[in-house]
Amino acid sequence: MDSLTQACLGGALGGAILGRRLGRKSILLGAVTATLPDLDSFIDYGSAVADYTYHRSVTHSLFALSLLAGMFTLVCARLPAARKVPTRQWLCFWWLCLITHPLLDAFTTYGTQLLWPITSPPVAWKTIFIIDPLYTLPMLLGLVVALIKGTQGRAVIIGLAISTAYLGFSIAAKSMVMAQVSPALVQRGLDDRPVMIQPTPLNTLVWRVTVIDDDRQLEALVSIFDDRDTLAFDSFQRPMAFRDLMIDSWAGQRLGWFSAPFWRSEVRDGTLVVTDLRMGQPGAYFFAFVIAERDDSGQWHSVTSRPADIARPDIGLLPALLKRITNPDALCPSDFGDRDRLLPDAECRPQI
Known part of the structure; x- marks a missing residue:
């Protein structure tokens, strides 16, 4: 998905998990964290095909991001300013903000190498376009409300729920189309x-x-x-x-x-x-x-x-x-x- 959508998803998760403890900071931290996997867009792999096919690989791996979430958690456990948040909650925050990025990408067509370094074909469920305002806007509006009013996560949770429901609808819609197309292909x-x-x-x-x-x-x-x-x-x-x-x-x-x-x-x-x-x-x-x-x-x-x-x-x-x-x-x-x-x-x- 586009960077704005990924930032909105991370911000919504951050507000939902740490909003009561960190307030608006949780939204900003979640938004930044959720965009980290796309830093591989700036890596030059040596050729156009390499750049194209190595994107969404190591930085989108469920294994690599889980390890990174654990490292971030260990750092927070050692920082005095971060100790007011339980370690378990930090782990939940880091892991969800990071792991949902490649999972959301996998719903698009491009192809995401979720299991890197296992060389299985990229995962592409193809249920949502890379830019879809109906998915992004509920989270974005929830974040705006939370940043203005500081509602400690309620607005972002509502926005996140609506967007998740829409993502579920995309799966159902694809199933409906498959049911229409299959008999015609047989014919x-x-x-x-x-x-x-x-x-x-x-x-x-x-x-x-x-x-x-x-x-x-x-x-x-x-x-x-x-x-x-x-x-x-x-x-x-x-x-x-x-x-x-x-x-x-x-x-x-x-x-x-x-x-x-x-x-x-x-x-x-x-x-x-x-x-x-x-x-x-x-x-x-x-x-x-x-x-x-x-x-x-x-x-x-x-x-x-x-x-x-x-x-x-x-x-x-x-x-x-x-x-x-x-x-x-x-x-x-x-x-x-x-x-x-x-x-x-x-x-x-x-x-x-």
Whole structure:
């Protein structure tokens, strides 16, 4: 999640746990503590793919953060000014403020390595967009009230409860969409294909459904208010140029572990570009990387990965996205872009 949301969550937890003993200081301390795991954003790991895939690793590990919480607790136990708070309460404060950061991140699409150093695939439950005002605002309002009035945790607890309930709703909403999509996939013979369901920007009412079918990428927008028979996929080409070169390179292997099979590779101006299809929308993906180049003799060589050019999302489509909540015809995946890759079997925007 974004830094403001993480700070709000930490501040709310701090106020709830230590508000009676530390007052407003507990909110500020909790907010700062909850943002510590994202300091890895400032670490240079040596290449664009390394920076991308090592983010949310050691600093987001449940094991590493639990150890850090224990160290902070030991320090507080030795500080005279901190001894008015029981050690057990300090441990609860540090541990919850730190551990909830990666757990909340795991509800997004990016991928969080909760079990580092165990090399299991990143955890991504994909139930909430990385920025969602309906999750953040209740906590933020509770913190503002507490900082102004000093209500010793009551306001922040109410805000935290509302936000947590909304997070629970996001899980239920995804389950509703899965129930809509599954029969349609069976009907189309796609039930054994990789499927990704995630919320669209800033809401949990309209969801993006992505199906990988070999060299095709099927995309649909589904509202929790849709009827089951309204599901319509737009079908896009999914190039996988120089698959062997991509997979044999370190960057390709790392991206494969991190995001496959929701990726594609293509040649752009003598470079091999790999795009992560999970973040963004067709035609406007947030992460793409150059991992190989063709030399003057026509031979391909792996290179130190770097960011590739990407298309910016069209924020002018946000009103149409809101209309899509109740109107299935208001927006299609191809409206975001990638129309040059659109295949004739597109259902939401049929080709004439």
